Amino acid sequence: MPAKDPLIEKLKVCILNLKCEGTVTDSSAHLVSCCELLELILRKGLQQPVLSLAHRDYWQCFKQLIQHDTCGRLSSVSLAVQQTAACSKIITSQGRGRFFIRLMLMKRTLGNVVKHLLHTNRVIEWYSPNVAILRNEEFVEPFISLSMVLSEMEFKLNIENCSFLDESWLLPVCQIYEAVPCQELGMVLRYLNGRVFVLDLLKGSQAQADMFVEPGDIIDEINGISLRNASNGQAGVVFSKLKGQPLSIRLIRWRAENGSIYQPLVKHLQQLKEENTSLQFGPKSMSHKTVGQKRGQTPCVKDGRILYAVQLLGKANIGMYGGKEVLQHAIPVVLECKQDRKEVLLDVKETHLTCTDKTSQQKLCQHHFPEISCVGRFGNQPDLTIFAFCVLDTPQTERPIGFCCVVLQAATSSECEEIVNRIAAGFKHTEWFV
Numbered sequence: 001m002p003a004k005d006p007l008i009e010k011l012k013v014c015i016l017n018l019k020c021e022g023t024v025t026d027s028s029a030h031l032v033s034c035c036e037l038l039e040l041i042l043r044k045g046l047q048q049p050v051l052s053l054a055h056r057d058y059w060q061c062f063k064q065l066i067q068h069d070t071c072g073r074l075s076s077v078s079l080a081v082q083q084t085a086a087c088s089k090i091i092t093s094q095g096r097g098r099f100f101i102r103l104m105l106m107k108r109t110l111g112n113v114v115k116h117l118l119h120t121n122r123v124i125e126w127y128s129p130n131v132a133i134l135r136n137e138e139f140v141e142p143f144i145s146l147s148m149v150l151s152e153m154e155f156k157l158n159i160e161n162c163s164f165l166d167e168s169w170l171l172p173v174c175q176i177y178e179a180v181p182c183q184e185l186g187m188v189l190r191y192l193n194g195r196v197f198v199l200d201l202l203k204g205s206q207a208q209a210d211m212f213v214e215p216g217d218i219i220d221e222i223n224g225i226s227l228r229n230a231s232n233g234q235a236g237v238v239f240s241k242l243k244g245q246p247l248s249i250r251l252i253r254w255r256a257e258n259g260s261i262y263q264p265l266v267k268h269l270q271q272l273k274e275e276n277t278s279l280q281f282g283p284k285s286m287s288h289k290t291v292g293q294k295r296g297q298t299p300c301v302k303d304g305r306i307l308y309a310v311q312l313l314g315k316a317n318i319g320m321y322g323g324k325e326v327l328q329h330a331i332p333v334v335l336e337c338k339q340d341r342k343e344v345l346l347d348v349k350e351t352h353l354t355c356t357d358k359t360s361q362q363k364l365c366q367h368h369f370p371e372i373s374c375v376g377r378f379g380n381q382p383d384l385t386i387f388a389f390c391v392l393d394t395p396q397t398e399r400p401i402g403f404c405c406v407v408l409q410a411a412t413s414s415e416c417e418e419i420v421n422r423i424a425a426g427f428k429h430t431e432w433f434v
Helices: 006-020 031-043 058-067 075-086 093-107 110-118 137-152 206-210 234-241 263-275 287-294 324-336 413-429
Strands: 174-179 187-192 195-201 218-222 247-252 300-302 305-319 342-348 352-357 363-368 372-377 386-392 403-409
Touching: 006 031, 006 137, 031 058, 031 093, 058 075, 058 093, 058 110, 075 093, 075 110, 093 110, 110 137, 174 206, 187 234, 187 263, 195 263, 206 413, 218 234, 305 324, 305 413, 324 372, 324 386, 324 403, 342 413, 352 413, 372 413, 386 413
Parallel strands: none
Antiparallel strands: 174 247, 187 195, 195 218, 218 247, 300 305, 305 342, 305 403, 342 352, 352 363, 372 386, 386 403
């Protein structure tokens, strides 16, 4: 019976599990295990230089490939190596090696890279012939075959989510926060171990109104500018340079996919908590969620955002005037039409709001705040749950024919008030567009 290496056997099982999932994404259950096994195989038997204090890792092996490629056969690999070396979010050789592996999986070239590695004598000599899988004739062929299988599979990975590869293969939840031009976002920041943490949100600020960023989250980059290993005040300098411009902020969430603390952040959050015992991680405005749960309602969450489950009561053209005074007689006009009610999800975003059919998930409408002329609650009702907003009525001819009043009903009076206040806050923060 031929000898078997346990790492090769585990990798084989892991790849079979990945193939069952179809397209592999960052949320695939077996992706981390697969990457860990690839790393262990590439490290096994890698010898350290005798006359150098620098630690050698498999990333140095990949870098050497392009230096010994005299025929230009590795042009795609060269570009990948350059992209990895230039990534400002990664500091260590371990992180760069992991980034490169993920890149090779995405580009479906891991198998070819392994083959070139084995045929580059200057590099393969770094491996011990007695220990390394890459220099064992019985084990290296199965490893090449498995690498080629991986190269035939489809990987759709978020390559930009790489700031924690120095520490872990387990990736955090990474999301984009799109903010409209404003004087300030209203976030209190703390620089800790080369990362920019959000400590608090100022009352009445855009960041608090948007309900997107939470204390404990990390600002990873702003408009493509990385803040990894940022010095004190660097985020403030970037924000100052971009004042008056739309912002695209990449956030790293302190919560993992399952809702628990993202493990590599535990020690950082503990330190922040020791410095400020009153610090609370998570959104401060949780009262409406608690109320909703007590009443048997389940809050809807999509991409880390709270969506409001409301009823769309109808809409109607109300003429050429769309001021706030029109709401008290426009809402009854819509209600008297007795249109079919629809269960919808209302998402009040940073620059606009969207309304989606709860059952079919079809987007019914989307309006940027500058398009909305007014918003308010209907006062002639006992529970104050009905609200409406007016927007330019633009048919297929794309020429406005007046204003349309859209009427909705929230689950509770407090939720209705919150929605109206958030839309009103959107007006305030988007005055620049008007």
